[in-house]
């Protein structure tokens with residue numbers, strides 16, 4: 001299979017983790033006889049530095065002309081700490097999501113038994129946690145009208161949703177529930193917000209078409225608590241843009257590290273794959289960031305291409321590294337491996353060298369204890 005992929009490094013740890021994901025895709029291509037070609041494009045602070053714009057038109061053109069987009073992360077402290085900045089890296093991210101109409105952000109959250117001890121809550125060893133968040137990505141308060149008054153003493157962000165924007169992601173979430181445990185939880189704030197009441201009304205209408213799916217409604221404040229108290233109760237969580245942003249970072253800690261979480265942002269004609277985490281500027285250039293969120297995002301890309309077997313092989317390889325302690329510093333602060341080494345080991349597994357690697361005593365040499 002031939003696929004053209006727009007590859008966007010972005011900022012901070014973005015380049016380091018995207019390179020690992022590309023390495024894994026290249027290994028899959030080699031082993032399974034596919035051809036993936038990449039076109040590099042700029043986004044975020046790297047794009048501002050090079051062109052003055054957070055989302056250059058060439059980046060949108062490249063993305064529209066590719067089969068999918070692979071993205072690291074954007075964001076830089078020099079913008080985060082400047083409330084008066086008029087151009088910001090995050091505008092690039094929001095801009096590309098809007099330009100490609102990537103309305104459904106899919107964020108799976110799965111715990112791995114060998115990492116249960118890292119979770120701040122006690123994960124039930126038998127069942128673990130396995131749910132998937134469907135976050136609406138191109139509407140809501142992120143994209144509503146916003147303005148600051150003339151003297152800068154008041155500011156407004158508007159939360160706006162149209163029913164068709166809710167329906168299209170709801171359909172995907174219900175279809176996902178049908179393939180899973182047939183339970184869908186709508187997270188909203190319908191006791192306060194008009195937009196949430198529109199979400200409830202719309203979901204109730206769509207639910208009639210999916211009689212096998214049990215639908216639950218949860219206010220977001222309660223959902224934040226339930227995620228800690230009893231995360232095993234969730235199967236598919238459907239929610240609007242900002243609530244989804246917040247609860248997905250919260251949910252990530254159940255797995256042991258934000259660095260493990262992948263995502264797919266789906267539109268009608270293309271899709272973008274990026275880890276849930278940000279540019280983690282403190283780790284930039286140190287080769288210590290966890291590449292697994294990016295690598296599992298590449299696995300989601302393989303699923304999107306219809307290469308389910310190859311996606312499963314990547315997930316098995318990731319699982320194998322986690323089970324064997326081939327992990328980055330966020331997972332094991334004492335005996336950890338570098339970002340690039342974890343990427344190499346995942347490729348070794350895909351090449352069928354797992355047993356060879358585990359038996360190799362010089363593996364210790366690849367382990368770092370010095371940072």
Ligand SMILES: NC(=O)c1ccc[n+]([C@@H]2O[C@H](COP(=O)([O-])OP(=O)(O)OC[C@H]3O[C@@H](n4cnc5c(N)ncnc54)[C@H](O)[C@@H]3O)[C@@H](O)[C@H]2O)c1
Pocket residue numbers: 013017072073074075076077080090093257258259260274275276277278279280281288289290291293330
């Ligand atoms: N999708 C994106 O591009 C995206 C997402 C979130 C934040 N951001 C941006 O990133 C910048 C930093 O934001 P932040 O510090 O709030 O969030 P962040 O996700 O970059 O980092 C938060 C913390 O999570 C951990 N972490 C994140 N990624 C990790 C990885 N791969 N491996 C190991 N640990 C990891 C680290 O402990 C880190 O301090 C900001 O400019 C923000 O706007 C971008």
Ligand SMILES: CC(C)[C@H](C(=O)O)[C@@H](O)C(=O)O
Pocket residue numbers: 075090093094245276278
């Ligand atoms: C960086 C920011 C604009 C972005 C968001 O809020 O969507 C990020 O937090 C994410 O989760 O992808």
Ligand SMILES: [Mg+2]
Pocket residue numbers: 245246249276
């Ligand atoms: Mg976020």
